[in-house]
Amino acid sequence: xxxxxxxxxxxxxxxxxxxxxxxxxxxxxxxxxxxxxxxxxxxxxxxxxxxxxxxxxxxxxxxxxxxxxxxxxxxxxxxxxxxxxxxxxxxxxxxxxxxxxxxxxxxxxxxxxxxxxxxxxxxxxxxxxxxxxxxxxxxxxxxxxxxxxxxxxxxxxxxxxxxxxxxxxxxxxxxxxxxxxxxxxxxxxxxxxxxxxxxxxxxxxxxxxxxxxxxxxxxxxxxxxxxxxxxxxxxxxxxxxxxxxxxxxxxxxxxxxxxxxxxxxxxxxxxxxxxxxxxxxxxxxxxxxx
Ligand code: AAT
Numbered sequence: 001x002x003x004x005x006x007x008x009x010x011x012x013x014x015x016x017x018x019x020x021x022x023x024x025x026x027x028x029x030x031x032x033x034x035x036x037x038x039x040x041x042x043x044x045x046x047x048x049x050x051x052x053x054x055x056x057x058x059x060x061x062x063x064x065x066x067x068x069x070x071x072x073x074x075x076x077x078x079x080x081x082x083x084x085x086x087x088x089x090x091x092x093x094x095x096x097x098x099x100x101x102x103x104x105x106x107x108x109x110x111x112x113x114x115x116x117x118x119x120x121x122x123x124x125x126x127x128x129x130x131x132x133x134x135x136x137x138x139x140x141x142x143x144x145x146x147x148x149x150x151x152x153x154x155x156x157x158x159x160x161x162x163x164x165x166x167x168x169x170x171x172x173x174x175x176x177x178x179x180x181x182x183x184x185x186x187x188x189x190x191x192x193x194x195x196x197x198x199x200x201x202x203x204x205x206x207x208x209x210x211x212x213x214x215x216x217x218x219x220x221x222x223x224x225x226x227x228x229x230x231x232x233x234x235x236x237x238x239x240x241x242x243x244x245x246x247x248x249x250x251x252x253x254x255x256x257x258x259x260x261x262x263x264x265x266x267x268x269x270x271x272x273x274x275x276x277x278x279x280x281x282x283x284x285x286x287x288x289x290x
Contacts, residue, residue: 001040006052010160011196011227016052018042018225024119029111031164036119042225044119046087048112049163055225059089059123062231063157064268065221065276067093069233070153070188071100072248072273077152078102081180083139083168085157086112091126094155096258096265104151106135106142108164125262140167143176151181156189161200169204174211184240187212191232194220194283204234205287212236217245218287219276221267233276246277 005015019040026035035047043056054062067090071077076099082090086107094103107113113134117124127134135142139158154177158165167173177187187208191201201218208216220232237243251270252258259265279287 004037004047006047006050006227008051008160008162008227010051010162014227016225016227018045018052018055025115027111029109031109032159034109034111034115036115045225046112046115046120048159051160052225053159054087054089054120054123056120056122058224060266061221061223062226063089063093063123064265065219065272066090066155066157066188066190066233068096068252068268069219069235069245069273069276070155070186071097072250072252072270073235073243073245074152074184074186075250077250079151079153080104081106081146081151081154083143083154083156083158084108084165085155086110087116087120087123088113088126089120089123090155090157091129091132092123092262093126095126095129095131096252096255096261098256098258100131103129103132104135105132106137106139108136108138110136122263138164140173140176143173143180146176146180148179149182149185151185153186153188154181156187158190160192169200171207171211174207178211178238181238182240183238184243186235186237186243186245189234191218191234193226193228193230194218194232194280195228195230198283198286201232201234202286208234208236213239214242217277218279218283219245220279221272221276246274248273 021038082105
């Protein structure tokens with residue numbers, strides 16, 4: 001059948017492809033090209049500027065990991081900020097944590113939210129949580145004005161640093177994050193593929209080490225439809241009581257109702273949490289500062 005190929009200068013010399021059943025939506029927003037199609041084997045797929053953001057089949061791995069790695073590493077998180085994440089999947093996962101009182105989300109592109117509500121109701125359900133406060137705008141600007149020390153956790157669920165997410169891998173952005181976190185607050189940042197972007201990861205880690213003045217950790221998970229089939233996360237905390245990311249002190253299995261809130265967890269559990277920090281030797285060497 002007809003296939004769609006995903007090429008990008010971020011991964012030269014290779015292209016991932018998926019078989020297309022039907023194109024459901026294709027529109028140019030103010031920021032990017034938004035595409036939704038029905039695939040033959042991964043369910044519906046959301047693509048922004050020619051890059052796969054999620055598929056119904058494997059979105060669980062990314063969304064569950066980017067949320068529960070940080071939120072299960074601190075005791076009773078209350079205030080959380082999501083950067084990007086307009087599909088709502090990250091909100092859906094944060095909702096499992098009953099200690100949380102406020103979930104701010106800053107997404108630049110309203111079209112992503114509208115499209116998700118129409119085509120990905122299982123993700124957009126996250127917007128129905130009354131704790132969610134939606135801010136449409138550039139997260140760089142939003143964080144510049146965020147009150148000092150407001151958040152227990154900040155989750156950066158942003159697209160790759162081409163297009164509107166360019167500034168989200170640069171030093172000034174991390175500095176505003178560090179200010180917006182309370183002492184001992186945690187950051188979990190989408191951090192690309194260890195196979196493809198070792199240098200970008202090294203740069204992000206060294207920026208975080210300088211900005212947060214604490215140890216910085218790298219974790220990863222398998223997501224078959226992301227380039228090279230893996231995605232990583234940078235985790236760090238602001239100065240304060242040290243956070244031991246590698247062994248969750250707020251284990252999901254012990255949180256009331258978290259396992260089955262609206263739907264079962266498909267990917268994350270405490271064993272996966274601990275395993276996610278085990279790094280291949282070449283990655284260990286590259287980020288030897290860890
Ligand atoms: N949860 C699924 C996956 C994503 S979505 C990333 C979101 O970040 C998009 O909706 C995009 O519009 C938003 N975004 C990009 N730049 C900004 C910005 N400056 N401010 C606020 N939101 C922004 C990520 C998939 C990762 C793919 C890995 N290859």
